[in-house]
Amino acid sequence: MKLLKEFFKVIPLFILLCVSAAQAQEFNAVVQVNAQNVAQPDQTIFRTLETSMQEFINNTKWTQQDYRDEEKINCSIVFVITDYDNDRFKGNMQISLSRPVYNSSYSSPIFNFKDSNIEFEYLEFAPFFYNANQYENNLTSLISFYIYTMLGIDGDTFSLNGGQQYHVEAQRIVSLAQQSNSVGWKATDGQGTRFQLNDDMLSQTFKEYREVLYGYHSKGMDTFADDQKKAKLLISAEILKLKALNSRRPNSLIQRLFFDAKADEIVSIFSGGPAVDVRDLKNALQQLAPNQSSKWRNIKV
Template sequence: MKHIIVISLFILVCFCAKAQEFNVTVQVTSPQVEGTEKKIFETLQQELFDFVNNRKWTNYIYKPEERIEGTILITIEQRSGEDFKGKINVALRRPVFKSSYNTTLLNYLDRDFEFKYVEFQPLEYSDNVFTTNLTSTIAYYLYLYLGLDGDSFAKNGGSPYFAKAQNIVNMGQNAREKGWKAFEGQKNRYWLIENLTNPTYSSVREASYRYHRLGLDLMADDVEAGRAAINESLELLRKANRERPGLFILQLFLEAKRDELVNIYSQASPMDKTKAVNILKEIDPASASKYQRILEAAK
């Protein structure tokens, strides 16, 4: 009997040791690339999956059920030998307390993704050295995942991970590949982390905490109290928008939440509906017709 217990504990320890931070689906596709061996993309996909999910990214011990869920979809559009060019779609989701519902934290398409890759060559990465654009970009988004997830559970809970993402951006200033520099565009990796670490726009991060931890997580027990916290989060988002209309990180927040917000407020009181719609139309005017459905919904 003792042997059985020891073996069971050993299996449990081994399982927990493998329970790293992420449970992320990685997919590499190449629909536009012709005349090349497709197996290299399968190898890249498996190596990136292992890089993401089997590497230790923090000092925190995650339980299996705590692992952060998301997807990384890489679409290769061009290949020339060891040089690859395409785009990367990163999506992050978070479970809502006492429900089977997962809310989206991020869904972003990065169109500036170039890298070198040699099949079966180990993927190298260090937090203190810009090794390759492939691993640095993936690591950047993983730290972004950790930061956004952390912010949704505790006020400014993602700060240590945003600092790591910022460090990757700093080291990428001499990279030949695009996406790391301020002058290359107003919506890239540089500006995404700049928005998240700039104190001027801290209200967006506070809004995320109120929206998720004090809002969605509370709604299973008290719908009205949860919605009240989401009301407060909208006020914080309006504050950020008035500081800088069209703020990149605010646009990404709304991109992830538009449909969810319509559902949340469609069953609200007339006063809450009107207030929410007025704010949403102000901060996201391009989607005004979608928010109008809130007022048209019967409670």
């Protein structure tokens, strides 16, 4: 094991990534590995893991599109380690994603998700490779899955179902990773898993989620600079479309996902600026996301 670690140390990371780094990558990711609750005197491996994950995300070419610097997708990944032993890591991961609003310096949060069942093996200085047709290891699959999920959600905000190909790629990762026997990839692994997240994204049962992502952002947020009152009315109308989803599947994961990302923003939008009638919206919000009721009370009718 030590010999392998020394071998990986002498491979400069920039050589491994030079081919993909020459192209216009998609992400501007910030990765944080929090190991403060792990009894490990030498914290070096955690810092190495943090750097390697961030460089893997930011230096890999994930799509066929070229992104200008101002178009890069801003996201953060916080991995909290709860257990570490002999190159095996366990913990949870918080993934957050935002998207720029046209004619504004504001970035709108569009994805805020906590994966509570993270486990993988990582050999210090081992290189990362993404192979679309083959399972490599659980860590690579975890990162790649969330990259394509974020690409899918980001694409869905710019055009109707615009992220479809990326959600399908995430589905491929789920299928390949099921051979690993790690928790989170199978339908039998329970609620709030990667399997369920991806399955719901692609299911017609929850189609309103992706429809609202597009309308809320492209029809609403992106028009704010032109006409604030009209934009607020459009955003309200889009949120109300989630009532159909709620009537079918109350308190679904995908619905909670939307409001976990948007609750604070919705309150901010409808608590200032030109006044609009928000009575129907406020009543709907109490039904759609009752866990956010303390926030909805700040919206004044």
